[in-house]
Amino acid sequence: MPDQEKQIEQIDWIKVKAPQDQGMIVQLLEKIGLGEAESIVLAMEEQAKYLIIDEYKGRMIADSYGIKIVGILGVLIQAKQKGAISAAKPHIDQLIEIGFRLDKKLIERVLKGLGEL
Structure with missing residues (x-):
């Protein structure tokens, strides 16, 4: 994780x-x-x-404070719709490879909605 943190810190818009x-x-x-x-x-x-934020309890708590939330799949949907990426599926596959737990049925709905299935 420390190497990832250094890489993130070098991105000028973050x-x-x-x-x-x-x-x-606390x-x-x-x-x-x-x-x-x-x-x-x-x-x-x-x-x-x-x-x-993707974690269920975290989403519920954030929502209770009036914070608008979006999950990683929502970010990928927006990125594809705005032309920042050509396809969401490779990015979803990468997320799963590094350990993200994403609901298979939700992935399928997202990919169908984006015309990738």
């Missing part, structure tokens, strides 16, 4: 930032993992337009 409200993070840790907790708190602090 800003790496830590949330400030540690108390809220509260959220009773229900979800650290990454999700920090993401939710940072989204609130930054008044983010959307939070990219």
